[in-house]
Structures are given as structure tokens and as C-alpha cells.
Amino acid sequence: MSAPPSTTSDGGLSAAHGKPATIHDVAALSGVAASTVSRALSTPGRVNFRTRARIEAAAAQLKYIPNAQAKALSxxxxxxxxxxxxxxxxxxxxxxxxxxxxxxxxxxxxxxxxxxxxxxxxxxxxxxxxxxxxxxxxxxxxxxxxxxxxxxxxxxxxxxxxxxxxxxxxxxLDTPTATNQALDHLISLGHSHIAYLAGPASSSSNTRRWEALSAAALERGVEVVRLGPFAPRTYSGAAAADALVHSGATAGIAFNDLIAIGMLQRLQARGVRVPEDISIVGCDDIFGADFCSPPLTTVTAPxxxxxxxxxxxxxxxxNPGLGTLPRSQSVLPTHLTIRGSTGSAPVRDA
Missing domain, CATH: 3.40.50.2300 (Response regulator)
Known part of the structure; x- marks a missing residue:
């Protein structure tokens, strides 16, 4: 094991004898094993967040450069x-x-x-x-x-x-699965006529969500219509809200939170109550989604x-020499976060 890092004149830390910092120096400074440092810097998802943050701070303080990356400098x-x-x-x-x-x-x-x-x-x-x-x-x-x-x-x-x-x-980001959770949530509230407020036609995420949602609706025996496309921005929410009201659907699942937030604003201006008259679901759980009036039910992703x-x-x-095998794909789970913008389906006159 290398010697502990020493203090420099400017208060920083460096490896002993002026040599470049090693993985063992980072481990000593952060109080973990060298193998944990390796995992934290190469596959961070396998290391506890606080431990990873401590290791990253130590690596930055020591100006640690992994061997394969040091070779890349030249x-x-x-x-x-x-x-x-x-x-x-x-x-x-x-x-x-x-x-x-x-x-x-x-x-x-x-x-x-x-x-x-x-x-x-x-x-x-x-x-x-x-x-x-x-x-x-x-x-x-x-x-x-x-x-x-x-x-x-x-x-x-x-x-x-x-x-x-x-x-x-x-x-x-496995948003199609959480979008189906949103569908089941709305069905549990009595909604049987639901609209999907689509995003850009060129968006792969938009296509994946609609395919999953339409297939799930068919399995569950409910009606889901596709409206749009709409630009993924707040100003598009007004047109999306008008289209939703015109469709007769009692609930809408928007491509993203920006559209959904714009819809909430437009529905309020029209005197349409959310969720008493219409329920709204967004996607992405962006900053501010829980500050809306009402707070937005939405798909949350890491x-x-x-x-x-x-x-x-x-x-x-x-840098193939880092020791991690290249992966072709990583799928991260998502989930539905339920807030105040969804409620029981309104009772419509026969």
C-alpha cells in the first residue's frame, strides 16, 4: 500500500514524495478499501451515494487520474x-x-x-x-x-x-412501464376514457410510451386516444388542454411535465376543475412538478x-483498460408518483 497523502503548502493534499496520487491514496483519504474506490469511479451505481460522494471528493482533492486515463494524456x-x-x-x-x-x-x-x-x-x-x-x-x-x-x-x-x-x-429510462402504472391508477379511479397528449413525432420516448400505453389499454378494455403531437414545452399545454376537453376524455396522460403544467394553467383559465372534472398525469417529475396547483401526478425517473x-x-x-467491460444497454426503472392532479372520474349524465 502507498504512503498516506501529505499536505501541500496551499492546504491541499498530494501523494507522498510528489508522486501522482494512486487509488490507494484515494482509499486512505476517504476511509474505504481500494476496491471500493475502483467501483465508485467505474460503476457508481454499485456504491452507496454518500460513500461515492466522499470518494469523488477525495479523488478530486488528490487530482487522482486512473492509470488508463493517465496514458490517455499522451x-x-x-x-x-x-x-x-x-x-x-x-x-x-x-x-x-x-x-x-x-x-x-x-x-x-x-x-x-x-x-x-x-x-x-x-x-x-x-x-x-x-x-x-x-x-x-x-x-x-x-x-x-x-x-x-x-x-x-x-x-x-x-x-x-x-x-x-x-x-x-x-x-x-423505463417510462413505458410507469406510464402503464399511470393507466392502472386512472382505471382504479373509475376513468375509462383516457387521452395521451403526444410529444414530438421524432421522439423515440414518445413512440415507446404510446405503443406500451395502447397495448395496455387494449388488454384492460379501456379507451385511450392519442392527441397531438405537441411541442414538449409549457406553451403547448394550452392547445393540449383544449384538445383534451374536446375529446370528451376524463383524464389525460401528457408526454412530459411541461405540457402537463401548461394544461393545468389552461384548464384553470377555462374554469375546468382538476381533478374534479379532469385528471392530469405528467412525465419526468421535473423541479416544480410538486409546486403546481394542484401538485402534479407524474412519472418519476432516476x-x-x-x-x-x-x-x-x-x-x-x-478507455478499455479501465477494467470495465463495455455495456450495450442499461435500463433504469421508473415509478408513478401520485399527487393531487388525479382523482375519481366525474359522473357524467347518461
């Missing part, structure tokens, strides 16, 4: 990873960005953040430019075609979040963890 790599998000103003992406940032920082990488503006063209052009400036790319909610995405993945290390095609490593896992999967491609 290999011409940029030590930068790009994270592309479809809309940086959407709170859904905040936790993904935080997860990728923390995981990349712990591994000694810089994060390059790009807003692709829900545009396939911007996404393609950005990836082409990044081939010279980044070691790898994480795509969130990519709008690329399957062929374009597969071609990009063949050119450089790449991981997608919420997009699934053969041959491209991906992290999936979004920050998705960002961390995506980084781990990407770094295993960039």
Missing part, C-alpha cells in the same frame, strides 16, 4: 466529452447534465454542453465538428434517424440516453443516475 486525446441535449431550457435535462458533469469531473474529463434545439440538422453538424474536439459524445433524446445515429456511433465513441437502436450503446451511467458506459469505450 495519446492525443482531448480529455473532453460532449453532452448534447435537445432543449437546455427543459428542466428534465438539468439532472442529466448534473450527473454527467459530476461523473466526468471525477474521471478527469471536461464536459462540453451543446443545445441541439430539437433539430436533427444541428445534431448532425455538431457531431461532425466534435470528432476533432471531443473523445466521445453522449446524446440525450436524439432526433437523428436510426441510420444517421448508427453511422455516428461507428465514427466515434457514443452513448445515447432514451434512444434504442441495435449496435449503439444506450441508457433507457435522471441524474442516467447521466452517470451514460458516462461510465462511454468511458469504457474510450
Amino acid at each position: 495519446s492525443g486525446r482531448t480529455k473532453a466529452v460532449a453532452v448534447l441535449v435537445a432543449d437546455i431550457t427543459n428542466p428534465f435535462y438539468f439532472d442529466i447534465i448534473r450527473g454527467t458533469q459530476l461523473q466526468l469531473k471525477a474521471a478527469g474529463y471536461t464536459q462540453l454542453l451543446v443545445d441541439t434545439e430539437e433539430s436533427e440538422e444541428v445534431e448532425v453538424n455538431t457531431i461532425e465538428q466534435l470528432m476533432q474536439t471531443a473523445d466521445g459524445v453522449i446524446l440525450t433524446a436524439s432526433r437523428l434517424t436510426d441510420d444517421a445515429l448508427a453511422l455516428s456511433a461507428a465514427k466515434m465513441p457514443l452513448v445515447t440516453i432514451n434512444r434504442e437502436i441495435p449496435g449503439v450503446p444506450s441508457v433507457l 435522471v441524474e443516475q442516467a447521466g452517470r451511467v451514460a458516462v461510465t458506459m462511454l468511458l469504457s469505450q474510450i
